[in-house]
Amino acid sequence: MKKITKAVFPVGGMGTRFLPATKSIPKELLPIIDKPLIQYAVEEAIEAGIETLIFITSASKHAISDHFDPMPDLRAKFVSQNKQHLVKKLDTLPLEIQRVFIPQGQPLGLGHAVLQAEAMIEDDEMFAVILADDFIQAEYNPLRRLIAVAESNGRATISVEAVERQRISSYGVIAPGQWQGDHVSVNEIIEKPDAASAPSEFGVIGRYVLPQSIFAVLSQTQMDKNHEIQLTDALKELIQLDGLQAVKLAGQRFDCGSQDGFVLANLHVAMQDGDLNQKIRSYLTEH
Ligand code: UTP
Numbered sequence: 001m002k003k004i005t006k007a008v009f010p011v012g013g014m015g016t017r018f019l020p021a022t023k024s025i026p027k028e029l030l031p032i033i034d035k036p037l038i039q040y041a042v043e044e045a046i047e048a049g050i051e052t053l054i055f056i057t058s059a060s061k062h063a064i065s066d067h068f069d070p071m072p073d074l075r076a077k078f079v080s081q082n083k084q085h086l087v088k089k090l091d092t093l094p095l096e097i098q099r100v101f102i103p104q105g106q107p108l109g110l111g112h113a114v115l116q117a118e119a120m121i122e123d124d125e126m127f128a129v130i131l132a133d134d135f136i137q138a139e140y141n142p143l144r145r146l147i148a149v150a151e152s153n154g155r156a157t158i159s160v161e162a163v164e165r166q167r168i169s170s171y172g173v174i175a176p177g178q179w180q181g182d183h184v185s186v187n188e189i190i191e192k193p194d195a196a197s198a199p200s201e202f203g204v205i206g207r208y209v210l211p212q213s214i215f216a217v218l219s220q221t222q223m224d225k226n227h228e229i230q231l232t233d234a235l236k237e238l239i240q241l242d243g244l245q246a247v248k249l250a251g252q253r254f255d256c257g258s259q260d261g262f263v264l265a266n267l268h269v270a271m272q273d274g275d276l277n278q279k280i281r282s283y284l285t286e287h
Contacts, residue, residue, distance in 0.1 A: 001154045004147050007050040007128040009041060010113035012058040012104035017258060028132040029063055032269050037256055038064060039092060041132035048144035050128060052098040054120050056113040059103040068093045109228025111218050118215040126150055131206025135265045138251020142207055149183050149247050150209035156238055159207035161249040165195050171203030172232040174246055186244040191232050205253055213242060
């Protein structure tokens, strides 16, 4: 099997929960303190061995491409002023990493976004998909773990986490087989089940390693009632065709596509910084 070296970043969603900010800024550029969500996701991918980044963008937004462009004049200025800490912040992407931008055209769902990457993936190749708005803080790189499990047997692999009962109806939930350490074969995925009928506590989150065969499945996947092609529907089909396995996330995830998740992610990171930690504590004591 070919080494997994390509990652797809679907960044073409409308981000309606963050309007009006998302009128001109893709939600993946919203920062956790000073670093955009997409930058965290790209760093995770590169650390996991990814060499080609494929961004599926909404047609009118160039801000993500701008974010990863070099700024030679400002960089030279910081270098001449010996401000190495600022130079480091400007270097958002190593030069050897290839990046490709593909417009989604219309926001017809996550499955439709992933389908746009088809021409970039070879027949026998597996690739990663990262949803940058699922912000993860973990002791080890979550994508690297997913890739290791996928490469060990060549099967599609998704990431899941234990979800609180009252939130389970917002997730695709897996029916797992027998766990082997942190991974398991998936028997079924139920989309947004009632808490009472959920087949497990494990909800699907935004890290996937998929085979090239997913594109044939996605191109046959019917639109849902909201006129979107859902990746989960294609994954259900993939279970029947090739099998699917899941890896349990060991870490903390924040759903930064929702306002509470985004604020908590900022708080979580801020509390790890000595100075910010102090200021937040004294603010909370006073209010
Ligand atoms: P969401 O389900 O969070 O949708 O997308 P959204 O449109 O971005 O946000 P809301 O619900 O309107 O607030 C999950 C991921 O899939 C991408 C998003 O950019 C996000 O990373 N996505 C979604 C696309 O790339 N294209 C789409 O058509 C839909």
